[in-house]
Amino acid sequence: MTPRLSIQDISVRYVGAAVPALDRVSFDLAAGERLAVIGESGSGKSTLALAVVGLLPSRTVVSGSTDWPGLGHPPVNGRDIGFVFQDPGASLDPVMRVGRQIAEVAYTHLGIGWQAAHATAIELIGRVRLPEPARIAEAFPHQLSGGQRQRVAIAAAIAARPKLLIADEPTSALDTIVQAEIVSLIDRLVKEDGMSLIFISHDIALASTIADRIAVFRAGRMVEIGKTEDVVAVPREAYTRTLIEAAVIPLATSADHAGGGQS
Amino acid sequence: MSAALLELRGVSKSFLRAGQPVSAVDSVSLDLGCGETLALVGPSGSGKSTLARIVMRLVEPDSGEIRFDGVDLAAAQGEALRKLRRRFQMVFQDPLAAFNPRATVARVLDDPLRIHRLAGRDERPSAIAALLERVGLDRSLAGRRIHEISGGQRQRIAIARAIVTKPDLVVLDEALSALDVTVRSAVLKLLRDLQCEQQLSYLFISHDLALVSSFAERIAIMDAGRIVETGPAAKVIADPQSATAKALVAAIPKLKTGAVQP
Numbered sequence: 042m043t044p045r046l047s048i049q050d051i052s053v054r055y056v057g058a059a060v061p062a063l064d065r066v067s068f069d070l071a072a073g074e075r076l077a078v079i080g081e082s083g084s085g086k087s088t089l090a091l092a093v094v095g096l097l098p099s100r101t102v103v104s105g106s107t108d109w110p111g112l113g114h115p116p117v118n119g120r121d122i123g124f125v126f127q128d129p130g131a132s133l134d135p136v137m138r139v140g141r142q143i144a145e146v147a148y149t150h151l152g153i154g155w156q157a158a159h160a161t162a163i164e165l166i167g168r169v170r171l172p173e174p175a176r177i178a179e180a181f182p183h184q185l186s187g188g189q190r191q192r193v194a195i196a197a198a199i200a201a202r203p204k205l206l207i208a209d210e211p212t213s214a215l216d217t218i219v220q221a222e223i224v225s226l227i228d229r230l231v232k233e234d235g236m237s238l239i240f241i242s243h244d245i246a247l248a249s250t251i252a253d254r255i256a257v258f259r260a261g262r263m264v265e266i267g268k269t270e271d272v273v274a275v276p277r278e279a280y281t282r283t284l285i286e287a288a289v290i291p292l293a294t295s296a297d298h299a300g301g302g303q304s
Numbered sequence: 305m306s307a308a309l310l311e312l313r314g315v316s317k318s319f320l321r322a323g324q325p326v327s328a329v330d331s332v333s334l335d336l337g338c339g340e341t342l343a344l345v346g347p348s349g350s351g352k353s354t355l356a357r358i359v360m361r362l363v364e365p366d367s368g369e370i371r372f373d374g375v376d377l378a379a380a381q382g383e384a385l386r387k388l389r390r391r392f393q394m395v396f397q398d399p400l401a402a403f404n405p406r407a408t409v410a411r412v413l414d415d416p417l418r419i420h421r422l423a424g425r426d427e428r429p430s431a432i433a434a435l436l437e438r439v440g441l442d443r444s445l446a447g448r449r450i451h452e453i454s455g456g457q458r459q460r461i462a463i464a465r466a467i468v469t470k471p472d473l474v475v476l477d478e479a480l481s482a483l484d485v486t487v488r489s490a491v492l493k494l495l496r497d498l499q500c501e502q503q504l505s506y507l508f509i510s511h512d513l514a515l516v517s518s519f520a521e522r523i524a525i526m527d528a529g530r531i532v533e534t535g536p537a538a539k540v541i542a543d544p545q546s547a548t549a550k551a552l553v554a555a556i557p558k559l560k561t562g563a564v565q566p
Contacts, residue, residue, distance in 0.1 A: 081484035081485065082455065186349075187348065215348070217347075217512055217514075217555040218347050218511075218551050218555045219347070220557075221555035243485065244557060245559070249557075249559050270560065283485075287486065287489055288485070288559055
């Protein structure tokens, strides 16, 4: 099957950096496939996302290729690729009503008028399960909670029906309960719209709940990639095992109580 | 518990919002024993950090009683309060925001030594070096600036600053949330070691039950300013009673180990 996105031997080196931020990374992403990119600070996971959307600083040295075999034209950010950032407070315009911010994406990329774009925005606010969409559309970001703001950011990201959604630590600024809600929302939207997903996270347990495949990054290199179940059950790299152990310890107590162990 | 280090009785605090009082902490009663770790867990906006600030006497409660080692904390003033402050310290979530970024590591650790008159001018450099080693850092780090070191190193410096006065209580307000998993487990180990050596008590504030369960003996669940459940950590997680605790437990991301989802 033709992959939706094919990344070949991508390397990235920032200006003045002694070592590459990304070192010969290759993978394919199928239509509708959900890939989690796991790594710690400085592993290159956000650099990978920026390389895919072409948002690296101008003098950055990039080699390798990013291909979209089925698309027929170079991808347009916002239309073909939707992006959800870690901090919705920083990615939304603080002085623009949120309905307008979502409508802007639809207006820009779908070739529809403002009135239709606004109607689309209200529909999207409903799709991300915010109450009273017409009222929320009139709100400014600061009037919403962190979780509500992230829902708005997701609505804007999917407004143009992108083929690929990139979510870069979309729940790191949110509490655990809201985190679970946002992940299940992303999961549902990706399935409904047949989007491919790149889910960037430092949390392998969280990633395992949404991803078909997991890629583990460390110091700019992709040290492991495989099906979620395989990576979690039989990690090849000691480093991956460390990440998994850190994620498993806390659950030992509840697993013991339930009479089941996790190995 | 016979010898509670910290006792809160009916502590309340509300803030004004658009002229209306909004309750942030509502009749909270808690005990923390010597050498114990109590986790305070709850969703965003549940009042955890306000309660921490009340315990640190950074925020005055509207009502209620706070006793620290038997002393009425709310009534302490002046020199008596200053002496008490040495015994309770705090580590914040974001160490970059908690320090002057352009200060050197030595300067940051020199402050408490000087302010609390813990070491003379000549002894301070060696005290700082010993402290750095105590938290697992190289003594050569003393000359570096806060903005030049990594997040994990910074949080260790924050811990070093908190323990330099040999406190009885350290409040950790989301102190591990911003750290990578591998760094976090090293810092957790450091906190445990310090606890064993110095009989430290921790009030560990977090929204993350998974993290808490590996560190705290007891958990207090907070929601909308109130303590809705307390109990041994393992029990609360295995068998949560309150709706809030149930929601928090359900939200712990579980590693997908077995069956493939459809």
